[in-house]
Amino acid sequence: EAGVAQSPRYKIIEKRQSVAFWCNPISGHATLYWYQQILGQGPKLLIQFQNNGVVDDSQLPKDRFSAERLKGVDSTLKIQPAKLEDSAVYLCASRRAGSPTGELFFGEGSRLTVL
């Protein structure tokens, strides 16, 4: 079974530029999450999708961050315009509906550096 795929793995941009990250969850996983992990901290949930609907986006800075999962499969997270404090690893995770463990499967993340 293929894992959660993310791209790009690394991105360097200047402040005020835009960037987009892509996530392909494990096949059949209805729930998809985007987390932000700043160096030295634990991951922080940005947004959670159930199929193509948003379940929780309370921690998403909506003035600059947006995310979509149009067909309930792949997802894109966009930042526009980027700030220095957005430098972090952006982790995507997915979960199978009805999983007995509720286990989340994470991708390797996309590391963003904003200069």
Add this chain to the structure above:
Amino acid sequence: DAKTTQPPSMDCAEGRAANLPCNHSTISGNEYVYWYRQIHSQGPQYIIHGLKNNETNEMASLIITEDRKSSTLILPHATLRDTAVYYCIVRSGNTGFQKLVFGTGTRLLVSP
């Protein structure tokens, strides 16, 4: 979800048992204890979870105190590859829209 408290770092000798404590004194009756770990430059990985009974799988054992206010993750024979940050998370048993709220975890260093 209840808050957890973990030591920031721990050391363990290779081949010995690593016992990672977690305090969750405000846990409520329907909240589960989950453990994940994050190896450097990778995403977090599920280890184990439990409600009130002790649990064991191929990776680790989870011991939950009778009052459920604390728990211990046990790696019975730690290897160098177990060096990672270990997160203890308390999560509601509602399976509808589960999410994980991570703290800062315990950084475990396994040395030869």
